[in-house]
Amino acid sequence: MxxxxxxxxxxxxxxxxxxxxxxxxxxxxxxxxxxxxxxxxxxxxxxxxxxxxxxxxxxxxxxxxxxxxxxxxxxxxxxxxxxxxxxxxxxxxxxxxxxxxxxxxxxxxxxxxxxxxxxxxxxxxxxxxxxxxxxxxxxxxxxxxxxxxxxxxxxxxxxxxxxxxxxNAAGAAPDGSIGERHEPESHVIPIALEVAAGKHESLHVFGSDYPTPDGTCRREFVxxxxxxxxxxxxxxxxxxxxxxxxxxxGAGIVLSVREVIKAVESVTGKLLPVEDSPRRPGDPPMLEADSTRIRKELGWESAFTDFSKIVETAWRWSQEPKF
Ligand SMILES: NC(=O)c1ccc[n+]([C@@H]2O[C@H](COP(=O)([O-])OP(=O)(O)OC[C@H]3O[C@@H](n4cnc5c(N)ncnc54)[C@H](O)[C@@H]3O)[C@@H](O)[C@H]2O)c1
Missing domain, CATH: 3.40.50.720 (NAD(P)-binding Rossmann-like Domain)
Structure with a gap:
């Protein structure tokens, strides 16, 4: 057991x-x-x-x-x-x-x-x-x-x-049976989906002056x-x-917060109102994984390599959460 x-x-x-x-x-x-x-x-x-x-x-x-x-x-x-x-x-x-x-x-x-x-x-x-x-x-x-x-x-x-x-963990079960539900929610995808569903007026982007190509944090998703x-x-x-x-x-999907927002807009068909806000304490600018070890030693592969497919599972869940 x-x-x-x-x-x-x-x-x-x-x-x-x-x-x-x-x-x-x-x-x-x-x-x-x-x-x-x-x-x-x-x-x-x-x-x-x-x-x-x-x-x-x-x-x-x-x-x-x-x-x-x-x-x-x-x-x-x-x-x-x-x-x-x-x-x-x-x-x-x-x-x-x-x-x-x-x-x-x-x-x-x-x-x-x-x-x-x-x-x-x-x-x-x-x-x-x-x-x-x-x-x-x-x-x-x-x-x-x-x-x-x-x-x-x-x-x-x-x-x-x-x-x-x-x-960064992301997505929900493709059959819609289980998914992410945190109170309060701190992860960018579910918050963006809540904005798309009209539950909040706008999406706060915490920090737009990071040393990254578009100034927002970059994260790797899986x-x-x-x-x-x-x-x-x-x-x-x-x-x-x-x-x-x-x-x-990590699944090799590395995106900035602005790129995540674009992907959510494209999956949901909604334009998300965005508010640039101060950085959050403790947030590093960039986190990109080298996952070679787990692939080589344990034979792990990510089945989800397309970010929009991940967002689709989360969107389906957020529209009809089971809990
Ligand atoms: N979500 C991510 O992107 C992410 C990334 C890296 C690591 N992690 C780690 O993965 C693990 C799970 O994260 P998650 O996103 O599913 O979080 P979650 O909050 O959804 O799950 C944590 C679970 O632990 C339970 N729990 C919390 N404190 C407890 C306690 N004192 N006694 C018994 N149960 C308790 C909660 O009720 C909850 O069911 C955590 O250890 C987290 O640090 C998560």
């Missing part, structure tokens, strides 16, 4: 669905602080906080868990700048609770949802896994601290682990289905490989 923490959230729920589709038994631990009960599908759900040591221990005592995929983190960069303690508590201490329970029960397979935020704002792009880890916001710092904790556990008591450093698939491959690889390995996940 696989424990998926944060399995009621945007990316975790895709991983649950992917694992269930191939016949794995799954139990989800999620406090539903930003996740949705409906997103869990037919997997078992334990509503609990990953920081609650007793609740985490109970899950390991009750279920025959063999592997853990750990998604349950706080994810808002600007909030992490304002309230770093909250981020260290959930993203670091919560993870340590999990590792302690795993060690106690002799469970050694662990996949962690890391992030491009570990790299901070590197000058050299695309970014490979060997780039220095120099986060520029508390969110990214919690990812580095917890990756280091995992690496230590691998050396110290034989944990087998992979940290998947996603760049469809959530492809991220979920990477989890399955990484879990399978742990059967034959010990130690710790980090993998970047």
């Amino acid at each position: 696989i424990l998926v923490t944060g399995g009621a959230g945007y990316i975790g729920s895709y991983a649950v669905r992917c694992l269930r589709a191939r016949g794995d038994e799954v139990v989800v631990l999620d406090d539903l602080s930003s996740g949705h009960r409906e997103a869990v599908g037919d997997a078992e759900l334990v509503v609990a906080d990953v920081c609650d040591r007793d609740a985490v221990r109970d899950v390991f005592a009750k279920y025959p868990i063999e592997s853990v995929c750990h998604f349950a983190n706080l994810i808002l960069i600007d909030e992490s700048v304002r309230e770093p303690e909250k981020y260290f508590k959930v993203n670091v201490s919560g993870g340590v609770n999990l590792l302690a329970a795993m060690r106690k029960h002799g469970i050694k397979n662990f996949i962690f949802s890391s992030s491009a935020a570990v790299y901070g704002s590197p000058e050299s792009q695309p970014i490979s896994e060997s780039a220095p880890l120099r986060p520029i916001n508390p969110y990214g710092l919690t990812k580095v601290v917890f990756e280091t904790t995992i690496e230590y556990a691998c050396r110290h008591w034989g944990l087998r682990a992979a940290a998947l450093r996603y760049f 469809h959530v289905d492809d991220i979920a698939e990477a989890h399955v491959l990484a879990l399978d690889a742990l059967k034959t490989r010990g130690g710790f390995r980090a993998y970047n996940i």
Whole structure:
């Protein structure tokens, strides 16, 4: 059985669905602080906080868990700048609770949802896994601290682990069954789609004076289905490989915020009113992935390579969200 923490959230729920589709038994631990009960599908759900040591221990005592995929983190960069303690508590201490329970029960397979935020704002792009880890916001710092904790556990008591450093997750299930729903929403595509649907008057572009060709931030995108698939491959690889390995996940789709807006306009057929706003603290100008390692070592490929197709899935979902 696989424990998926944060399995009621945007990316975790895709991983649950992917694992269930191939016949794995799954139990989800999620406090539903930003996740949705409906997103869990037919997997078992334990509503609990990953920081609650007793609740985490109970899950390991009750279920025959063999592997853990750990998604349950706080994810808002600007909030992490304002309230770093909250981020260290959930993203670091919560993870340590999990590792302690795993060690106690002799469970050694662990996949962690890391992030491009570990790299901070590197000058050299695309970014490979060997780039220095120099986060520029508390969110990214919690990812580095917890990756280091995992690496230590691998050396110290034989944990087998992979940290998947996603760049920007995007899109929804092509069949419209699950998709992204965050309150508040901080990701550019769903916000742009909300503007297209008339839910907001305009779209704020945070920073138009970055050292990039059009002055707005550039990001690399990857469809959530492809991220979920990477989890399955990484879990399978742990059967034959010990130690710790980090993998970047990006689909090779690199776009500026203005280019994202254009793509959303073309998919939705709406012109989006845009307001140039000040930069957000903690936002690096450019994040472009070198994902060679995961392609070569795990045979991962992105099925979604056309950005407009990704936006189409998200648009379909946003018009008829199921939760
Ligand atoms: N969305 C992205 O583009 C992106 C990029 C890089 C990395 N990540 C990482 O992927 C993971 C999932 O991100 P997401 O976008 O699906 O976020 P999300 O907020 O949709 O999902 C997180 C889930 O964890 C749960 N959770 C939060 N705190 C918890 C706690 N203390 N105890 C138990 N459950 C808790 C939430 O209820 C939610 O269901 C996170 O670790 C995030 O840092 C996301």
